[in-house]
Amino acid sequence: MKEGQSKGLFDSDDEIAWCPGCGNFAILTAIKTALLELNKRPEEILMVSGIGQAAKLPHYIRANVFNGLHGRALPPAVAAKIVNPELTVIVHSGDGDTYGEGGNHFIHNIRRNVDIAHFVHDNQIYALTKGQASPTTDLGQVTGIQTKGNLDQPLNPLMLALAAGASFVARGFTGRPEHLVNLMKEAISHPGYALIDILQPCVSFNKVNTHGWYADRVYELPEEYETGNLSRALEKALEWGEKIPVGIFYRVEKPTFSDRLSWLTDHPPLVDRVWNPQDAERFLTELE
Amino acid sequence: MKEGQSKGLFDSDDEIAWCPGCGNFAILTAIKTALLELNKRPEEILMVSGIGQAAKLPHYIRANVFNGLHGRALPPAVAAKIVNPELTVIVHSGDGDTYGEGGNHFIHNIRRNVDIAHFVHDNQIYALTKGQASPTTDLGQVTGIQTKGNLDQPLNPLMLALAAGASFVARGFTGRPEHLVNLMKEAISHPGYALIDILQPCVSFNKVNTHGWYADRVYELPEEYETGNLSRALEKALEWGEKIPVGIFYRVEKPTFSDRLSWLTDHPPLVDRVWNPQDAERFLTELE
Amino acid sequence: MDFNILVGGAAGQGVDTVAKVLELTMKKQGVEVFSHKDYMSRVRGGHNFHMIRFADRPIYSHRESLDVILALDSKTVEIHSSQLSAQGVLVSDESYRQKISTGNALWLPLKEKAVEAGTKLTEGTVAAGAVLHLFDFDFETVWPVLNSLFKSEIFEVNRRALEIGYALTEPQFKLEFPESQPRIMVTGSQAIGLGALAAGLSFYSGYPMTPSTGIMTYLASKMEDAGIVVEQAEDEIAAINMAIGASYAGARAMTATSGGGFCLMVEGLGLAAMTETPLVIAEIQRPGPVTGFPTRTEQADLSFVLTASQGEFPRMVTALRDPEDAFYQTFRAFNLADKYQIPVILLGDQYLGDYYQTIPPFDFSALTIERAIAGEEVWKQPEHYQRYKLTDDGISPRLVPGRCGTQVVIADSDEHTEDGHITEAADVRVAMTQKRMQRLEHLKKEVQEPWVIGQTDPKILLLAWGSTAGPVREAIELLEEDYSIGALIFGDIYPLPTKLLTDLAPNVTMLINVEQNATGQLASLIRQEALIACTHSVLRYDGRPMSGQYIADRVKEVISSDERGTE
Amino acid sequence: MDFNILVGGAAGQGVDTVAKVLELTMKKQGVEVFSHKDYMSRVRGGHNFHMIRFADRPIYSHRESLDVILALDSKTVEIHSSQLSAQGVLVSDESYRQKISTGNALWLPLKEKAVEAGTKLTEGTVAAGAVLHLFDFDFETVWPVLNSLFKSEIFEVNRRALEIGYALTEPQFKLEFPESQPRIMVTGSQAIGLGALAAGLSFYSGYPMTPSTGIMTYLASKMEDAGIVVEQAEDEIAAINMAIGASYAGARAMTATSGGGFCLMVEGLGLAAMTETPLVIAEIQRPGPVTGFPTRTEQADLSFVLTASQGEFPRMVTALRDPEDAFYQTFRAFNLADKYQIPVILLGDQYLGDYYQTIPPFDFSALTIERAIAGEEVWKQPEHYQRYKLTDDGISPRLVPGRCGTQVVIADSDEHTEDGHITEAADVRVAMTQKRMQRLEHLKKEVQEPWVIGQTDPKILLLAWGSTAGPVREAIELLEEDYSIGALIFGDIYPLPTKLLTDLAPNVTMLINVEQNATGQLASLIRQEALIACTHSVLRYDGRPMSGQYIADRVKEVISSDERGTE
Ligand SMILES: Cc1ncc(C[n+]2csc(CCOP(=O)(O)OP(=O)(O)O)c2C)c(N)n1
Ligand SMILES: Cc1ncc(C[n+]2csc(CCOP(=O)(O)OP(=O)(O)O)c2C)c(N)n1
Ligand code: SF4
Numbered sequence A, B: 001m002k003e004g005q006s007k008g009l010f011d012s013d014d015e016i017a018w019c020p021g022c023g024n025f026a027i028l029t030a031i032k033t034a035l036l037e038l039n040k041r042p043e044e045i046l047m048v049s050g051i052g053q054a055a056k057l058p059h060y061i062r063a064n065v066f067n068g069l070h071g072r073a074l075p076p077a078v079a080a081k082i083v084n085p086e087l088t089v090i091v092h093s094g095d096g097d098t099y100g101e102g103g104n105h106f107i108h109n110i111r112r113n114v115d116i117a118h119f120v121h122d123n124q125i126y127a128l129t130k131g132q133a134s135p136t137t138d139l140g141q142v143t144g145i146q147t148k149g150n151l152d153q154p155l156n157p158l159m160l161a162l163a164a165g166a167s168f169v170a171r172g173f174t175g176r177p178e179h180l181v182n183l184m185k186e187a188i189s190h191p192g193y194a195l196i197d198i199l200q201p202c203v204s205f206n207k208v209n210t211h212g213w214y215a216d217r218v219y220e221l222p223e224e225y226e227t228g229n230l231s232r233a234l235e236k237a238l239e240w241g242e243k244i245p246v247g248i249f250y251r252v253e254k255p256t257f258s259d260r261l262s263w264l265t266d267h268p269p270l271v272d273r274v275w276n277p278q279d280a281e282r283f284l285t286e287l288e
Numbered sequence C, D: 001m002d003f004n005i006l007v008g009g010a011a012g013q014g015v016d017t018v019a020k021v022l023e024l025t026m027k028k029q030g031v032e033v034f035s036h037k038d039y040m041s042r043v044r045g046g047h048n049f050h051m052i053r054f055a056d057r058p059i060y061s062h063r064e065s066l067d068v069i070l071a072l073d074s075k076t077v078e079i080h081s082s083q084l085s086a087q088g089v090l091v092s093d094e095s096y097r098q099k100i101s102t103g104n105a106l107w108l109p110l111k112e113k114a115v116e117a118g119t120k121l122t123e124g125t126v127a128a129g130a131v132l133h134l135f136d137f138d139f140e141t142v143w144p145v146l147n148s149l150f151k152s153e154i155f156e157v158n159r160r161a162l163e164i165g166y167a168l169t170e171p172q173f174k175l176e177f178p179e180s181q182p183r184i185m186v187t188g189s190q191a192i193g194l195g196a197l198a199a200g201l202s203f204y205s206g207y208p209m210t211p212s213t214g215i216m217t218y219l220a221s222k223m224e225d226a227g228i229v230v231e232q233a234e235d236e237i238a239a240i241n242m243a244i245g246a247s248y249a250g251a252r253a254m255t256a257t258s259g260g261g262f263c264l265m266v267e268g269l270g271l272a273a274m275t276e277t278p279l280v281i282a283e284i285q286r287p288g289p290v291t292g293f294p295t296r297t298e299q300a301d302l303s304f305v306l307t308a309s310q311g312e313f314p315r316m317v318t319a320l321r322d323p324e325d326a327f328y329q330t331f332r333a334f335n336l337a338d339k340y341q342i343p344v345i346l347l348g349d350q351y352l353g354d355y356y357q358t359i360p361p362f363d364f365s366a367l368t369i370e371r372a373i374a375g376e377e378v379w380k381q382p383e384h385y386q387r388y389k390l391t392d393d394g395i396s397p398r399l400v401p402g403r404c405g406t407q408v409v410i411a412d413s414d415e416h417t418e419d420g421h422i423t424e425a426a427d428v429r430v431a432m433t434q435k436r437m438q439r440l441e442h443l444k445k446e447v448q449e450p451w452v453i454g455q456t457d458p459k460i461l462l463l464a465w466g467s468t469a470g471p472v473r474e475a476i477e478l479l480e481e482d483y484s485i486g487a488l489i490f491g492d493i494y495p496l497p498t499k500l501l502t503d504l505a506p507n508v509t510m511l512i513n514v515e516q517n518a519t520g521q522l523a524s525l526i527r528q529e530a531l532i533a534c535t536h537s538v539l540r541y542d543g544r545p546m547s548g549q550y551i552a553d554r555v556k557e558v559i560s561s562d563e564r565g566t567e
């Protein structure tokens, strides 16, 4: 730990509104641990979220927070990172938030490849609104709205991320906290957009994909697994059912958004830009 | 041809507003041919589109037309099909319309798997708004807005469709009209959502991906190519550059949306539903 | 007889179930019930409560003063005991014992008895038993209620718990049973859903958003039985565009959402208008801006929905005043949407959507579906059908694709010619704009004047809209003896019906808008449409619904401050 | 001297280039220029035209009557020749020869001469030469213009074409050159872009939408030079949410769109307000509903933007009146957004965005950027920083994350406590609502009164807003001799500055709102905010901008119909 680091450094005084037993607690602990182990400080971190149970997490950690709109965590997150690359920007959002309402931002921010980490609390359900199907809910699962079972086949978030060209794609599980901490550290350190889809049991609304259900199926990708092979990653990502792999499915280095704009890398961050109105006067010339 | 079929059956009297030489003309001819060869009649067809050059196509063919909002062709199309499954529903939309503004509907309607055909006129540019990068524009391509070259890596629509679980994924090229007609016929006949991404040169705004550029690269998937293998399809879909395959990349049968709702398949279409207010009186009981 | 019970506890403690037991028991006994729920945006913990009021005459609103508090946690005791009336009784587990300032406390061994009954999970049922006995409720009516609420596995243990609880108390309040009238107990959400079903809704697409989700949940539960499609969309943009597509294809279609989701539907609203596709949209308000208070109530989206979407087009906006009104107005909305080929917006709010009220069963006999879809006389014509034909009344005969012979139906979001193709012609534009706007004139004739409550020629006139109807009615009852007072309660709100308003306003000395918002949005609309300015306002915007008493007190304040002001 | 040239042809025929040659030549000669473009939503074909007006005194609007028509196709001849003044000249290829009703026609061998010059593609340049000679323009000023417009490969052939064209005609009009003043020629889009650059904009995110795209194109061309980011978003929802994120992180951020895109930004607008994140949004109107007329003009989104988004919060809306106003108001918008931590909406339209006008160069010397970001005095405090601290003036000191020591900045879209965390407390809600709304009171003091044009105590008062400023000014000039007439032209429009209005209105006999829409949206706002009703309206909603003459004619009609009416 850095000087001034202490175990409680990232503790927030906000009261936690999650249900006892919720998988979100493990994620909260994991992210705090990861940040401590990475020697980060609260003021260096920007936590961005949308709306949902997952999206409350930023309030429960001491850090800069932008808790925006349902489905819209990514756009402000990447913009903030572009403006101030010194911030470690982390997005926490639910499966509904990310893959449902926010699906378009998901695929397009993968293309943008801004250097942020994105942790999706995937409980395969809309929890805050009390249990409707999310894009990852199993086919046929019955809910208060899917009274005849979910009619739409579930998305595979890892497949989608790989198909859209993500450079870091991983899956974690709240039941494997140490593994999750490591994934988080890797994701945060990865230059560019890094996704971890985190299997997170919701004890109140998802009675199918419970902690036990996951625990029975989850296994860690073996050491030998090569993370640089896209076809292999796609194949692995298809594995879901009896066995569910967790770990880093794919990791390569790709130029980030800012790498492509020389004046962003050569100059001080936009947040520190020094500018006078008179500096714009030169643009008059072409209008003369 | 059916009785009453004639070559001009699908001709519209609306004036065509495309540029001479535009790839869209080939698509218009192809779809008319496909419909004639499938023995369809105008009143059986519903053409749905968003906004863009591609999206004007429905006006240029005699058929039922719903020309809605930019990016929003799919939602009204699938809903109309659910309400009246007797309609042959075809969506024409641009690459910007479909993968940009409409990206979320794209991935989620693949999940829904309503029985429609979707023809994307992919000119790798926003044409109607005069030449900005679309989600499929090459990295680094310079435009009026991407003055320093396109910064965001392009999407691969076929990869995305496969990853999202589409049951029919194909690519066509306006320079291979007969091949395109065949693809269209297959797509229209496919039960469930069928995508054809059609390479369509824009002579006015895309000076990179010209007819010649495509023609030099495009080749047809060989007869032996197996369309039922997802891993194979993903691999093929990754092929882009020196050689660009066209044809059906993937085709399997999956239950459609309506297959999953017994009262849709057992009963007359919703459009013909007979209902009196008094029929709802029975729902009072549980409130008593 | 007019009693008021509060059941409070943390989310997940079973407050809902206890409340249901009480509500249903009362309803079965034939008393009138009004049950309002106050809950937080979380699934466990926090503080939630129900206020269940029951009486031998119709009840129009919740009220604050309590006769019984059933506290399942100590927070409920702390927060609410001051609301207890002098004769009131607080029922709670002995472990929460503390000093209360008014009323009497019964610190009972609820937890202990629950364990005795079989499981500590029955604490609420024990408490329910204790409360029911306070009112001397008849056991025979309680069993069927319990039976309907609990699965058979847990019915027995709850039955036991109820009996044990019952034994813990003695009757303290005297019930008077009204003459038994046929009653249903219904929320606004259910009423909207049932109104839509009655109207022949066959396609609903929506995206979950509190407090509108109740409508979707209700409809989804009837999906197979009614033979309709209820589909959860990927977002609200899809929801409204799907509904429009379904309507274009000939189904009666609807979507519902709250303010945040409506934001995303704004472009679709314009699409319905421009393509002249009938559409019903329920906007169930909650406090904003943006996420705001997800589970609370407000009436602050009126100005928004009045002018949402670019450009100019006719729309109709109807505020729903109570569950009964919600049913009939929802039904009517579908007919009007079809008749004028326009979007109709139903404005509700969390209060209206969630409270339960006993009311007479809806009368289905007089309801008639009017689709206004043209027949053979139009589509058998030899000429090509023109979807946007210019007609004298501005209404083009509507056909449904695939159901009109060899004709095709062309709908377009660009400015279009009569046959639905894109145009750039100035004269066509003018004609089409006038054609669209002309229907606003029809709507002005169609709109219903506000409800008149209290005196019909009062000196003090309250102006309200939507779900404050009930509370205002109760407020008037409370004020009527002392003041010359009346109220207009707007249901149809756009176009604004102005006849009664312009008749009454010139004769009043005080014109007070009563609204659940901070800026007085009805008052703004009235200034704009009728050039009449309210003299005073009663506004509440803390997310909690105004009760009749609250309004009466605030109106009195306004009156006295004004008298002082004019002294 | 006041001439008006129309250059018309199909899209793709080079109408733009010909117009550019003429505009720039005139500007270089020191005359005042006003050039308005009328184009269709297509890339080739159809009918597009430019109207280039030039004079020896400032010009505020286009006008309909033409001195020269340069017709590159027969459609232009058909459609426009009736607009030709009696002395006017039509220049066109001999192949389009037809009878014209007024003016003189010069049927020239333009196509033939173009081929002679080297390629038929130079037909427009030949024609430009012919037209320039009609006005006896100096060759020496034309070359540099040609040079700047054509790449070197095609410069020579165009130079030749111009010379050949020049030789085809004889001077017919007498030019008078005003005393040469420094001038820039600029569109509203450029002026907005440059105003933003001057204000220190460093992050722009947008999605292409006509007619707002010009702003983004302008800014994108300065990206590297100014060292800023201009990013095309995947949709408008992303565009506004990105801009908000950038602003939260400390950049000056902006987005622009047209009505359809604004629909998708409505929720983001509320987010900016609720999180108190400064934001500038330019909404460049085009005729709706929805897709409407993509390339034409209208002022029909005022009511929409005034109340867009659920709930209640302060916003500022400023209508841009001409390119000069656009520059200064855009600059000011950033300062106001920062000062009050609110969204500021700039309302423009296609007319304003696209016309070119010669105006004095912008004066940068007096401009000062006021960020209103708190310093060490706030963040060096030992207590935790409170983003939403309740203060006397309703403005909480703003810090930027990562730039305030060890403090953190917590922004939230739910109702929140002073430190930015989610709350459900009623009292906090009330305090936060009042804090937010309090800034509306500040804005009421901040807003600028409308421009006063014509007589300052007139009998007939015109009320207008935004881009009709110029045309109304010209109309007043045309009417002033015969009538006691003046006008108020609103720039700041919400909160509505009412001082001048309430001063003048009681003394007028006719109060006429002049608007480019069908329902009179300014008039509605004035009824609502000032309880003043306009007596008459001049409205245009066919997508074509009103000229000064058009307004003058319509006002005269109104006046005479009224006199008849009161006889
Ligand atoms: C525009 C909008 N639509 C809908 C909602 C309602 N809403 C809040 S959270 C949520 C779903 C949350 O699901 P998920 O993202 O999976 O998070 P979880 O609660 O499961 O953690 C919805 C639909 C909203 N707040 N805003
Ligand atoms: C909400 C909204 N945003 C933006 C636009 C402007 N717009 C119209 S077409 C278009 C892009 C079209 O590109 P594409 O879909 O690729 O079609 P193409 O013209 O290339 O065929 C855009 C951005 C719009 N009409 N509506
Ligand atoms: S509802 Fe589910 S996701 Fe939400 S806090 Fe409870 S257990 Fe967690």
Ligand code: SF4
Binding pocket: B017, B018, B019, B021, B022, B023, B024, B053, B123, B127, B128, B201, B202, B203, B204, B205, D043, D044
């Ligand atoms: S701009 Fe491009 S896509 Fe549009 S009509 Fe012209 S060539 Fe076709």
Ligand SMILES: [Mg+2]
Binding pocket: A052, A094, A095, A096, A121, A122, A123, A124, A125, A126, A127, A134
């Ligand atoms: Mg979830």
Ligand SMILES: [Mg+2]
Binding pocket: B052, B094, B095, B096, B121, B122, B123, B124, B125, B126, B127, B134
């Ligand atoms: Mg395109």
